[in-house]
Amino acid sequence: MARPERRTVRDVRRGNRGMLLRTLYFDGPASRHELTGLTGLSAATISTMTGDLLAEDIIVEAGQVDSDGGRPRVLLRVNPAYGHVIGVDVAETHVRVELFDLEMTEKARVDYSLRPSHHDIELVTRRILAGIDVVLADGQVPADRVLGVGIGVPGIVERGPDTLIHAKTFGWDGVPLGALMRAGTSLPVFIDNGAKTMGQAELWFGGGRGAAHAVIVLIGSGVGATVVADGVVMRGASNSAGEWGHTKIALEGRQCRCGGRGCLEAYIGAEGILDRAGVPTRTSDWQAALGRVLETRPDVIEETVAYLGMGLSSLINLLNPERILIGGWAGLMIGRDLLPGIRAAARVNSLTQPFNATSIILGELGPDAVALGAATLVLEEFLNTSAPLRLHAAS
């Protein structure tokens, strides 16, 4: 039972303005006249609202289109230089900070490598803050033109005033990354799980565009998923929804690093595949190792496809998505050649109706999209609220 908030007339404006801006962002450039059709708003409203947005420099004119016999249409578009967004990818081996304009064109990037098992939270925070300064300098963007910073981290992100992070592999147990960031910068900070920010990137700019019900599946050494229902990333009661990798596919099955047994991840995660193939998991280059398994061990691969089909069918039956994207470095490697087999394996295990409603395709964005997705969190906020800039960066 949803309990929506009280609304006032001003919320109407906020909502409609956000819709106009999103329409212009995704379907633009467009003329005022076209916008009436796209948004459902009257010409009068479009006129006043575009007037405001032009005055605020949030949108700009983008040329004219001659019409045969009639006043030419003036095209409008979101001003890509109105503001910039920063995305951060905090991973096992590196901290990456990227600067984008509003069209998500990368303007600058910096990488800091992390020594394994050297994930001190203060160190990571310092790297992020330093990275922000570096990309702003490189991109020649003043801090007061930045709409915010999005950060993708491993583990579970507990929302709250301090934004606590729980990441076993990093030894982070309730680390207040949000509070630490906000102490170091006045920019608005958004933090989410890295797998979810990757999903967000696929949803907005990759293979998930336009899908209202989708699941973005991530297969790397671990296995996760981003569930999108009614166009919104599903978060659950404590923001940990999407843990698909620990779905059980066998009673008393293979040991998983989560401590449980029979987890999907223990079968189709890169580590699980290598282990099933008898390859020592202490390999230096996992990608190469997985490549060799793909070429030389059809038995293991066939089994992998079968398990993956089982896992996907659970998603299809339970969630009835219109699209499933397979991503993550291992997912892309496996999927490149074996997608037809994966589809067949999913079909065998799925109910006809929901299977037919689903298309199973590869992700488009590669494994580097964590920072892009994190930056998208900022963009999303901007497009929804179109909050006038500069207020936050005051202090």
Add this chain to the structure above:
Amino acid sequence: MARPERRTVRDVRRGNRGMLLRTLYFDGPASRHELTGLTGLSAATISTMTGDLLAEDIIVEAGQVDSDGGRPRVLLRVNPAYGHVIGVDVAETHVRVELFDLEMTEKARVDYSLRPSHHDIELVTRRILAGIDVVLADGQVPADRVLGVGIGVPGIVERGPDTLIHAKTFGWDGVPLGALMRAGTSLPVFIDNGAKTMGQAELWFGGGRGAAHAVIVLIGSGVGATVVADGVVMRGASNSAGEWGHTKIALEGRQCRCGGRGCLEAYIGAEGILDRAGVPTRTSDWQAALGRVLETRPDVIEETVAYLGMGLSSLINLLNPERILIGGWAGLMIGRDLLPGIRAAARVNSLTQPFNATSIILGELGPDAVALGAATLVLEEFLNTSAPLRLHAAS
């Protein structure tokens, strides 16, 4: 990416009025003054809005509360007699039609038994239409005081102008129940899967009250689930979300009636349990048979609990609900004594964080709640829109 609709000032009213009505329905009776706190609306707005609702007879005064030193508070509540709703349960062996007032007090009911494999759509439609007339006569409610009819049916409900039903067990393959109903009555008709209407009933009036993220699990001879995300029942791309019973828990496992192998339903559905216990599934009284297995076959039951724990853990990990309700006749039988064991089995297979965020409890409403839940579809529509009555029942 959600694309919200254009909004006007009148949507503000509709939304706020709906919120006021829902507040009064679930937290009422309440005084105007209390409503300002509960809704966040100003006293002025509450005053004009309650004035309208009183004039329309949708709400009524419900006595006064003396305050020590000050004007007494006048309590307001939803008028239970303002309108009535009808719920229909179309099941294997019967068609049941129930009449409720707005407080969901049953005012009349009628049952028609169906001969097995005699589920002709015209026959069922005739029974429903006749049942509507009967309950209205019995309850002495004129048709123009009925807000609508909700129908719970087996199988997949394909939304659209005709509301097609696909139910293998009934031999219904795209049967236009919606169109047939609308041809036979001018009342608004809402149709949904029966498992989902039961879930809806638990969510509104049973153990799910107040939960924003919940899963209502249904274990009968089949196994299903109603997934609630952000307070809304999840439907997916083609309205078939919630098919939890065919989640695979074993590669090449037990044969399921869906045609697949290793489905959860084949292990923990009543039929699956009896079969695993070696009881012939041609029994006349399944409940008694399951009761005997519960008493005499601890081995089978222990196994069942383990499988159920596996299945629940998939839900916990993937969806991160705050509450899981176990319902359905078999679910209630198993759960009555074995809930602690089920919880333990779920814990073993779940990640710590999401497991701790979930409470696993029994459903409160028993298996007869299909019609109640179906009627709740009408109630939901009414509370959201508070559409002035009588317009539909015109013809």
Add this chain to the structure above:
DNA sequence: CGTGCTTAGTTCAATACGTGAACCTATACT
């Protein structure tokens, strides 16, 4: 070259909504 036609975009009065402040109302206590 100017008149009419067509399409794009703007302005304005009408209408709807929620809100704060001033106001009215109904009780208890003294």
Add this chain to the structure above:
DNA sequence: AGTATAGGTTCACGTATTGAACTAAGCACG
């Protein structure tokens, strides 16, 4: 009877969308 207190109503105001009237900018054709 008077006063304090709390509940409830009224109204001017600011903000929102909209349809209708209007202006703007091009083309075709005589």
